[in-house]
Amino acid sequence: MNGYSTATYRVFDEQADFEKKALGIAVGLTVGSWTELPETTKRRMEKHLGQVVSIDVHEPDSSGGDERYADITIAYPDINFSRDLPALLVTAFGKLSMDGKIKLLDLQPSGEFLSAFPGPKFGAKGVRALLGVHDRPLVMSIFKSVIGYDLEGLREQFLQQALGGVDLIKDDEILFENPLSPLEKRVNVCQEAAKQARETTGQQLIYFTNLTGPTFKLRDNAKRAIDAGANGLLFNVLAYGFDALAELAADPEIRVPIAAHPAMAGAVYPSPYHGIAAPLLLGKLMRIAGADLSLFPSPYGSVVMPKEENLAVRDSLLNDKLPQAPVFPVPSAGIHPGLVPLILHDFGPEVVVNAGGGVHGHPGGAAAGGQAFRQAVDAVRSGVSLEAYAETHPELRSAIQRWGVRTS
Amino acid sequence: MNGYSTATYRVFDEQADFEKKALGIAVGLTVGSWTELPETTKRRMEKHLGQVVSIDVHEPDSSGGDERYADITIAYPDINFSRDLPALLVTAFGKLSMDGKIKLLDLQPSGEFLSAFPGPKFGAKGVRALLGVHDRPLVMSIFKSVIGYDLEGLREQFLQQALGGVDLIKDDEILFENPLSPLEKRVNVCQEAAKQARETTGQQLIYFTNLTGPTFKLRDNAKRAIDAGANGLLFNVLAYGFDALAELAADPEIRVPIAAHPAMAGAVYPSPYHGIAAPLLLGKLMRIAGADLSLFPSPYGSVVMPKEENLAVRDSLLNDKLPQAPVFPVPSAGIHPGLVPLILHDFGPEVVVNAGGGVHGHPGGAAAGGQAFRQAVDAVRSGVSLEAYAETHPELRSAIQRWGVRTS
Numbered sequence: 159m160n161g162y163s164t165a166t167y168r169v170f171d172e173q174a175d176f177e178k179k180a181l182g183i184a185v186g187l188t189v190g191s192w193t194e195l196p197e198t199t200k201r202r203m204e205k206h207l208g209q210v211v212s213i214d215v216h217e218p219d220s221s222g223g224d225e226r227y228a229d230i231t232i233a234y235p236d237i238n239f240s241r242d243l244p245a246l247l248v249t250a251f252g253k254l255s256m257d258g259k260i261k262l263l264d265l266q267p268s269g270e271f272l273s274a275f276p277g278p279k280f281g282a283k284g285v286r287a288l289l290g291v292h293d294r295p296l297v298m299s300i301f302k303s304v305i306g307y308d309l310e311g312l313r314e315q316f317l318q319q320a321l322g323g324v325d326l327i328k329d330d331e332i333l334f335e336n337p338l339s340p341l342e343k344r345v346n347v348c349q350e351a352a353k354q355a356r357e358t359t360g361q362q363l364i365y366f367t368n369l370t371g372p373t374f375k376l377r378d379n380a381k382r383a384i385d386a387g388a389n390g391l392l393f394n395v396l397a398y399g400f401d402a403l404a405e406l407a408a409d410p411e412i413r414v415p416i417a418a419h420p421a422m423a424g425a426v427y428p429s430p431y432h433g434i435a436a437p438l439l440l441g442k443l444m445r446i447a448g449a450d451l452s453l454f455p456s457p458y459g460s461v462v463m464p465k466e467e468n469l470a471v472r473d474s475l476l477n478d479k480l481p482q483a484p485v486f487p488v489p490s491a492g493i494h495p496g497l498v499p500l501i502l503h504d505f506g507p508e509v510v511v512n513a514g515g516g517v518h519g520h521p522g523g524a525a526a527g528g529q530a531f532r533q534a535v536d537a538v539r540s541g542v543s544l545e546a547y548a549e550t551h552p553e554l555r556s557a558i559q560r561w562g563v564r565t566s
Numbered sequence: 567m568n569g570y571s572t573a574t575y576r577v578f579d580e581q582a583d584f585e586k587k588a589l590g591i592a593v594g595l596t597v598g599s600w601t602e603l604p605e606t607t608k609r610r611m612e613k614h615l616g617q618v619v620s621i622d623v624h625e626p627d628s629s630g631g632d633e634r635y636a637d638i639t640i641a642y643p644d645i646n647f648s649r650d651l652p653a654l655l656v657t658a659f660g661k662l663s664m665d666g667k668i669k670l671l672d673l674q675p676s677g678e679f680l681s682a683f684p685g686p687k688f689g690a691k692g693v694r695a696l697l698g699v700h701d702r703p704l705v706m707s708i709f710k711s712v713i714g715y716d717l718e719g720l721r722e723q724f725l726q727q728a729l730g731g732v733d734l735i736k737d738d739e740i741l742f743e744n745p746l747s748p749l750e751k752r753v754n755v756c757q758e759a760a761k762q763a764r765e766t767t768g769q770q771l772i773y774f775t776n777l778t779g780p781t782f783k784l785r786d787n788a789k790r791a792i793d794a795g796a797n798g799l800l801f802n803v804l805a806y807g808f809d810a811l812a813e814l815a816a817d818p819e820i821r822v823p824i825a826a827h828p829a830m831a832g833a834v835y836p837s838p839y840h841g842i843a844a845p846l847l848l849g850k851l852m853r854i855a856g857a858d859l860s861l862f863p864s865p866y867g868s869v870v871m872p873k874e875e876n877l878a879v880r881d882s883l884l885n886d887k888l889p890q891a892p893v894f895p896v897p898s899a900g901i902h903p904g905l906v907p908l909i910l911h912d913f914g915p916e917v918v919v920n921a922g923g924g925v926h927g928h929p930g931g932a933a934a935g936g937q938a939f940r941q942a943v944d945a946v947r948s949g950v951s952l953e954a955y956a957e958t959h960p961e962l963r964s965a966i967q968r969w970g971v972r973t974s
């Protein structure tokens with residue numbers, strides 16, 4: 159439907175007339191009332207009226223083991239809202255979010271709406287271009303600890319990670335502006351460490367500095383970080399709203415990739431009955447808003463997101479259904495080198511292998527940890543088993559001794 | 567604990583060792599690791615380490631009818647995060663929000679943290695002062711429909727509402743910048759209508775104009791609205807994050823009250839297993855961030871929030887436990903004049919009686935609808951039953967005939 163953006167909801171109700179419910183949404187979230195309007199008003203209002211696109215009722219089976227719900231898709235006229243994500247979200251899931259057991263499964267904004275969003279400035283492809291790495295998954299590492307560390311402590315951690323040959327290093331999302339490691343000085347010492355490591359590794363490296371502070375200062379803080387030499391930003395999108403990301407990503411002066419952190423996402427996606435589905439929250443909306451990388455819980459750690467949901471997030475980031483450039487999926491938590499074949503099997507080649515404990519917990523230290531990851535990636539690319547590759551690669555061997563190999 | 571801000575979580579787990587879990591949170595969300603640190607590092611890190619304050623385990627009864635959970639309170643050192651709400655929320659419920667079945671029940675920021683937040687510029691008291699109304703609950707009304715209406719249509723709706731003697735009129739939260747009723751012109755015609763009504767009613771009136779648009783333009787848009795004559799702003803806080811509200815509320819040029827709309831809150835508060843509890847989300851955080859009024863689902867409509875949760879939201883807005891001024895609670899949805907005694911019984915005198923259908927659906931029109939609400943408020947204040955008062959007040963009589971009186 160041209161000129162309409164659609165939303166799909168899963169509505170749980172033991173006895174509701176879902177036709178009536180759908181109509182109530184289509185009318186209630188647009189023109190407010192319909193049947194009782196005079197004909198002349200109807201003619202004037204018709205272009206503002208929401209439309210019921212589909213209603214897919216799931217009746218519980220006779221065992222009573224599951225629940226009655228319907229997947230309802232409503233089309234909202236673009237004419238009703240402005241070209242920003244808060245407007246779309248408040249229209250489609252503002253008041254409605256509070257209306258019983260209802261989860262927002264998907265949004266399909268119109269082409270016209272989407273055309274207002276330049277999306278990722280780099281995306282997966284652009285990040286590869288910055289690094290000059292086109293033929294393998296990227297490896298990212300996370301500081302072991304950041305709170306309470308001074309500049310020298312962070313520098314040393316950074317250097318060890320960089321020496322391991324990782325492509326990307328990110329701040330912890332809980333590192334805020336603080337006297338021990340203030341933004342510009344932190345960027346400085348870490349970029350110096352990157353330069354030092356480059357003399358050994360010969361590699362490019364992106365450091366994602368955590369962008370924090372008051373909302374209306376985010377743009378200035380981003381530019382301060384960039385002026386100090388930052389070549390990437392980490393951003394807690396959900397604490398500030400998708401529009402802040404969209405505006406940062408669209409700013410021509412913010413010419414570095416942005417990694418979206420999912421902090422607080424667990425308040426929104428996990429319930430089957432409420433909230434916003436993960437593929438939309440951490441996939442499609444991050445991409446429309448312009449994240450270059452999107453982090454989300456991996457299916458391998460102790461904190462799991464079910465694998466099918468994981469892969470749906472990945473698909474939302476990479477598929478060819480949006481005009482915005484594909485975004486690097488970064489499944490995170492519980493990653494060690496012995497998981498690399500499985501990650502590449504599950505996620506394909508366009509993925510960032512991201513680890514914290516799996517780097518720093520390596521018996522040989524963080525540099526060996528990064529090397530073990532790079533070796534694991536090389537093993538998969540060469541079609542060699544990790545065990546075989548480990549015979550000639552001691553860092554990978556230690557990693558496997560420590561964590562094992564997991565193939566499913 | 568001086569210098570610490572605490573968070574209380576409800577963690578569901580059939581078999582977890584909750585002591586271990588609590589320690590894991592206290593360490594994991596602060597210094598990252600502890601027991602294995604060298605003593606000298608421990609001494610340096612101690613002031614950054616989170617502390618377990620309490621663990622209250624609820625074991626299921628033998629019937630197996632309920633679930634095993636623990637309420638865990640953790641104290642986070644203020645030194646770890648900056649003085650903004652995204653920093654506090656990401657620290658206390660960033661990564662942790664994704665860690666299984668866990669709900670954030672409460673936050674108790676330290677006095678020092680709270681001192682960074684001026685809170686509501688007006689609050690309940692200040693809004694009363696603006697209106698010159700000190701001896702009764704306020705009455706708010708909502709436009710019947712706004713989408714698809716031109717300025718003349720909105721003006722007429724506004725005038726009828728204002729003629730009914732309501733104190734506050736708010737835009738619909740789904741009214742965005744649009745060619746039919748652009749911000750400044752809308753403010754203009756509505757304030758003209760307010761002036762016209764004042765000649766009849768003799769009353770002050772606050773019109774809450776919906777503040778929308780890109781995040782980094784919110785401040786400018788607020789000032790544009792105020793320059794055009796707006797004397798109140800409605801704001802979809804959760805679409806932009808609490809910090810945007812905090813910065814708007816703290817801006818000395820934004821010298822009008824702000825009503826916080828709960829749009830999208832249903833994605834966050836309703837699940838018992840995930841998200842953020844309503845009294846924190848729509849109560850305490852709105853107050854710290856500086857809302858002057860906070861809207862939330864009433865316990866009376868078809869869309870209900872359980873009454874005890876409602877009253878907990880109200881308490882968070884009004885109690886004397888915060889340095890920030892008390893905020894007007896606005897329980898919304900399903901309100902008609904026959905509910906006024908019950909609302910005042912449940913919520914007490916410091917409440918805004920807010921209605922849409924209960925104003926516009928009055929058989930005598932919106933002006934009569936507003937009058938019926940004012941009469942219902944007067945009846946309660948005089949200690950007279952609605953039925954008795956209605957004998958001499960035809961607008962109230964019609965309302966009662968239409969909707970009845972509900973006393974529990």
Ligand SMILES: [Mg+2]
Nearest residue numbers: 330331332661
């Ligand atoms: Mg982290």
Ligand SMILES: [Mg+2]
Nearest residue numbers: 253738739740
């Ligand atoms: Mg509304």
